């Protein structure tokens with residue numbers, strides 16, 4: 001049985017209960033998510049051949065400090081960076097390092113900023129210089145799959161409607177959906193109930209209710225869905241070394257549908273891609 005509670009009524013840990021946030025929670029999330037989106041906008045100007053992912057992480061750390069925010073990933077389960085930066089066949093949780101970006105790379109930058117205790121969690125793909133068509137196409141399909149998932153969010157629907165929309169589209173495009181990582185409830189906690197699967201069937205999973213806040217963050221591969229974790233204990237890569245892409249928004253369930261909290265203030269939801277692709 002799925003349980004729901006007013007957000008403030010529960011202890012601050014993931015108890016499996018789905019929190020329902022009120023107007024104050026939505027307002028707090030608009031601020032935290034807006035700052036995360038602004039940070040991802042500013043990062044767009046940095047991404048170029050020769051730039052190191054460590055330099056991007058340093059920028060995000062400083063951005064957070066300048067805006068009185070805290071990077072949620074720093075010290076999270078021992079993770080030592082402000083960002084996850086995942087290049088090419090890296091699926092997620094790539095760690096910043098001193099290697100320069102190279103022309104043709106596709107780079108996911110995932111940032112979560114905490115503002116007044118609220119977590120804004122979002123990621124985008126950034127092209128490095130000119131891409132091959134297959135890489136560009138994967139990013140476009142991944143963004144579209146996320147948006148189709150978001151469009152399935154409505155009160156009375158089920159979380160499985162989101163995964164079904166993503167999987168149906170991505171597989172019709174001959175891509176695969178990673179099963180090993182999912183979206184998650186978010187708000188006062190970084191990772192909370194419910195899990196949001198990016199595959200599945202309509203009608204499965206808990207019912208969506210107004211006040212729920214969660215991420216939708218599909219990881220889509222050009223090849224097979226299987227992943228493995230490298231010996232650093234974090235970096236997830238495709239087993240077949242095929243390219244992988246991911247976008248992530250934080251969304252809230254409203255009385256009539258959804259609100260996307262992490263939309264780009266600068267129109268850079270798909271930085272570096274043609275506006276037509278973002279439609």
Ligand code: MF3
Nearest residue numbers: 073076079084093110112121
């Ligand atoms: N930001 C990631 C997410 O979308 C989580 C990263 S946790 C870390 O949920 F420890 F790897 F940083």
Ligand code: CO
Nearest residue numbers: 121215217248
């Ligand atoms: Co997330």
Ligand code: CO
Nearest residue numbers: 110121122248
């Ligand atoms: Co994230």
